[in-house]
Each structure stands twice: as structure tokens, then as C-alpha cells.
Amino acid sequence: MAQLYDRVALIGLGLIAGSMFHAIKRAGLAGEVVGYARSAETRDVAREIGLCDRVVDSAAEAVEGADLVMLCVPVGAMGAVAAEVAPALKQGALVSDVGSTKVAVIEAVAPHLPEGVHFIPAHPLAGTEQSGPRSGFAELFDNLWCLFTPLEGTDPDVLARYKSLWNGMGANVDEMDAPHHDLVLAVTSHTPHLIAYTMVGVADDLQRVTDSEVVKYSAAGFRDFTRIAASDPTMWRDVFLSNKEATLEILGRFTEELFALQRAIRTGDGDHLHDYFTRTRAVRRGIIDAGQDTDMPNFGRNAK
Ligand SMILES: NC(=O)c1ccc[n+]([C@@H]2O[C@H](COP(=O)([O-])OP(=O)(O)OC[C@H]3O[C@@H](n4cnc5c(N)ncnc54)[C@H](O)[C@@H]3O)[C@@H](O)[C@H]2O)c1
Numbered sequence: 118m119a120q121l122y123d124r125v126a127l128i129g130l131g132l133i134a135g136s137m138f139h140a141i142k143r144a145g146l147a148g149e150v151v152g153y154a155r156s157a158e159t160r161d162v163a164r165e166i167g168l169c170d171r172v173v174d175s176a177a178e179a180v181e182g183a184d185l186v187m188l189c190v191p192v193g194a195m196g197a198v199a200a201e202v203a204p205a206l207k208q209g210a211l212v213s214d215v216g217s218t219k220v221a222v223i224e225a226v227a228p229h230l231p232e233g234v235h236f237i238p239a240h241p242l243a244g245t246e247q248s249g250p251r252s253g254f255a256e257l258f259d260n261l262w263c264l265f266t267p268l269e270g271t272d273p274d275v276l277a278r279y280k281s282l283w284n285g286m287g288a289n290v291d292e293m294d295a296p297h298h299d300l301v302l303a304v305t306s307h308t309p310h311l312i313a314y315t316m317v318g319v320a321d322d323l324q325r326v327t328d329s330e331v332v333k334y335s336a337a338g339f340r341d342f343t344r345i346a347a348s349d350p351t352m353w354r355d356v357f358l359s360n361k362e363a364t365l366e367i368l369g370r371f372t373e374e375l376f377a378l379q380r381a382i383r384t385g386d387g388d389h390l391h392d393y394f395t396r397t398r399a400v401r402r403g404i405i406d407a408g409q410d411t412d413m414p415n416f417g418r419n420a421k
């Protein structure tokens with residue numbers, strides 16, 4: 118594929134930035150990729166493993182002359198990083214982010230960006246429970262979605278080129294508005310993570326009671342929960358604090374359904390349980406029919 122940007126700057130060198138670097142290189146999408154992370158230790162690791170063509174010691178230096186600046190830090194740090202890079206941004210540059218929430222990131226980033234700089238918020242629906250500079254890999258985005266939440270008046274040429282970048286990295290791109298994104302992701306990603314964290318927390322409490330049998334005999338379903346609950350604590354703290362309303366709304370609905378199931382178990386209402394599980398089974402079949410099945414190369418690839 119053709120080169121789309123002369124210079125790309127990656128700010129924050131973790132799972133997503135690392136995967137972007139490898140995917141950009143795989144397809145030759147950029148002339149040079151410059152990287153910066155806040156911690157000197159991360160920058161040293163990045164240099165050691167050849168993550169980025171050049172790793173520099175300040176965010177401002179990283180964005181100098183860059184055509185595309187990717188903010189790949191936890192969502193709670195996006196505003197501060199945008200403020201740090203703003204004075205050094207090139208006129209005409211595109212700034213984007215990969216944050217898991219969109220309304221809060223737009224509110225935090227947009228006010229810092231100078232006139233003549235474009236901003237297209239994005240969210241790749243791709244990840245693992247791993248984090249840090251060693252965790253990225255080129256195939257992460259293959260056949261998965263990247264959601265854009267463009268602001269009104271976004272330049273169509275800038276948008277088209279940026280879409281080509283994500284396509285070149287293997288992803289399919291779709292667009293929606295930011296509040297809708299946050300509600301959808303509260304259902305499909307944020308609340309499920311909170312439930313996994315809770316279930317593993319409960320098991321950890323019981324571990325002491327059951328003399329480690331919880332770990333020894335952990336069944337497949339619970340093992341999937343532990344993978345999710347091993348995700349980065351800083352990232353997920355920020356996700357919940359920045360998508361508060363939508364997550365609380367979905368959690369409220371979740372609790373109501375849970376109480377109804379609890380009641381059905383207590384009262385021996387087998388029909389309720391059977392009907393409910395029949396309905397949820399159909400959701401899984403719908404996902405498989407939509408092509409998101411387990412034969413896809415990167416579906417559930419990290420479930421160990
Ligand atoms: N992990 C996932 O599954 C996933 C998926 C899609 C989107 N995201 C989003 O992508 C972003 C990055 O997530 P990740 O999984 O790559 O995280 P990560 O923890 O692997 O990497 C984050 C990097 O940002 C650096 N960093 C933190 N604060 C910084 C600051 N103030 N200035 C400069 N660097 C800073 C960290 O040192 C680290 O190198 C987050 O906003 C997250 O919500 C994550």
C-alpha cells in the first residue's frame with residue numbers, strides 16, 4: 118500500500134501505539150514513525166526493541182514536523198498531553214487519539230488544538246489484557262473495527278486519508294457521534310469489564326475460604342473473566358471515570374436483570390431462566406452470522 122503520511126508521531130508507547138507502529142511498517146504507510154512516552158524506562162525499552170524509527174525525550178519534539186499525531190495514552194491523560202504538544206504542532210497536521218471513550222476525550226483535547234490543525238477522534242475496537250511497549254503486534258487490528266467520531270465540519274480529504282490509514286492497518290472503519298459511541302461501548306466493553314473485575318474480585322475473596330481451589334479448578338468461563346480482569350488498571354480506571362453516565366445507565370439495567378434472575382432461581386422459575394438463556398444464545402448466533410466468529414484469526418486469540 119502507498120505511503121500516506123511522511124511523519125507519524127506516537128505519544129504513549131503501549132499496546133495500541135506499539136501495534137500501530139508494527140501495522141504501519143507492515144504496509145509501508147508512513148515515511149517515519151517518531152515515538153514518545155512519559156517514562157524514561159518505557160522510552161529505553163522502545164529504543165532497545167526498535168519500537169519506532171526514532172524515540173525522543175519530549176512530546177513537543179515528537180510532534181515537530183509530524184503530519185499525523187496519535188495520542189495513545191490513557192483517556193485521563195489525553196487533555197494534558199494535548200496541551201503539551203499543541204504549541205509544537207505543524208499547521209495542517211492531523212491529531213487523533215485511540216481512547217476507549219470519546220465525549221470526555223473530545224472535551225479534553227479539542228480546546229487545546231490551534232487553528233489550522235485537524236482533529237479526528239478514533240477508537241480501535243481491538244485490544245488484549247496486555248499493556249506496555251513490548252505488548253504490541255502488527256495483526257492486532259486485522260478484520261476488526263475502528264470507530265471514528267468526527268466533529269462537524271471535518272475536512273473530507275483529511276478524513277479519507279485517515280480512513281485509508283486504518284484500512285491499511287487492517288481495520289474496517291465506521292463513523293458515529295461521540296455520545297452514541299460511549300453508550301454502545303458501555304454495553305459492549307465497559308460494563309462487561311466491570312462485571313469481570315467484580316467476579317474475579319469475588320473469587321479472590323472466596324479463595325481464602327476455599328483454600329485456593331478457585332484457582333486450581335477454574336473453569337473456562339471463569340478463566341475468560343480472569344483474562345479480562347487482568348487488563349491495565351490505569352486504563353480502566355480512566356475509562357469508568359470518563360464514561361460515567363453511560364456506564365451507570367447500563368449497570369442499572371444490568372442490576373435489574375440480575376435481580377430478576379436471582380428471583381427466578383429462588384422461586385424455582387425454570388421457564389424464566391430457560392427463556393432468558395434462549396434469548397441470549399441467539400445474540401451469540403447473531404454475532405457469528407455477522408462474521409465475528411471464532412474462526413476469524415484474531416477472535417479470542419488471547420484467551421489462554
Ligand atoms: N488496551 C486496549 O484493549 C485498548 C483498546 C482500544 C483502545 N485503547 C485505548 O488506547 C489508549 C492506550 O491504551 P494502551 O492499551 O495502549 O495502554 P498502555 O498502558 O499499554 O500504554 C499507554 C502508554 O501511555 C504512556 N503514558 C501514560 N500517561 C502518559 C502521559 N501523560 N504522557 C505520555 N505518555 C503517557 C504510558 O507510559 C504507556 O507507555 C487508552 O486511551 C485506551 O483507552 C486501549
Ligand SMILES: O=C(O)C(=O)C[C@]1(C(=O)O)C=C[C@@H](O)C=C1
Pocket residue numbers: 216217241242243244245246305306307345
Ligand atoms: O480483548 C480485550 O482484551 C479487550 O477487552 C479489548 C477491548 C474490548 O472491550 O473489546 C477493550 C477496550 C477497548 O477500548 C477496545 C477493545
